[in-house]
Amino acid sequence: MSIDKSITAVEVVGLHKKFGSFVALKDVSLVVNAGEKLVLCGPSGSGKSSLIRCIAALETIDRGSIRIFGTPIGDDVRDLARVRGSLGMVFQQFNLFPHLTILENCMLAQRIVLHRPQRDAEEIARKHLEKVRIADQASKHPRHLSGGQQQRAAIARALCMNPKLLLFDEPTSALDPEMVKEVLDVMTELASVGVTMVCVTHELGFARAVADQVVFLDGGQIVEIGTPTELFSAPKAKKLKLFLKQVAHF
Secondary structure: OOOOOOEEEEEEEEEEEEEEEEEEEEEEEEEEEEOEEEEEOOOOOOOHHHHHHOOOOOOOOOEEEEEEOOOOOOOHHHHHHHHHHHHHOOOOOOOOOOOOOOHHHHHHHHOOOOOOOHHHHHHHHHHHHOOOHOOHHHHOOOOOOHHHHHHHHHHOOOHHHOOEEEEEEEOOOOOHHHHHHHHHHHHHHHOOOOOOEEEOOOOOOHHHHHHHHEEEEOEEEEEEEEEEEHHHHOOOOOHHHHHHHOOOOO
């Protein structure tokens, strides 16, 4: 896959976000170029999920700006449609429709949003189910799949929309430990072929292996940002050092 890494995929400038009186994000700024993998980490309540939901245009922002491949996220309906059409998101919970088969789950948005013909939607769905190694589960309903298989189905569904940017919000946190690796392996494969990714995760071994940049947040602010080697081998901030001690198993 040939990717022009000079293209800015995500640009966040001076972002502030409140939920009532609670300040979730304070003056957050970052840049992700096309083809890069950015990992957001930090303790619970640090603002990671709020940030990725703002990038996904699922939350309004109070101050600052976000651009996705140059398109601003704001009140313009056409801009919002363009942004949402350029990204795919994988959530902590799988959010698969229980009454549809895995194949049908992967075809639904293609048919409704992209207006793809049935045959084309099915061909693309099967291709991505093969990519995440659950092609043999296509005719089953979600309840018949393991948690890891359901999350891989959710990744396939996102890929079916041909996103320019993939967002992951703690995709392994709802899984049993033995299922975490199979999902991380799929994400690692996607990273290896140049998919632009922003990922919230506590899996710091994955971050060390895959990320171009790691952002450590605490209290809604970016405390430290850099390469995995910089942050994990030579952390500067006391809060980051404490966090790494608490998750020293990575």
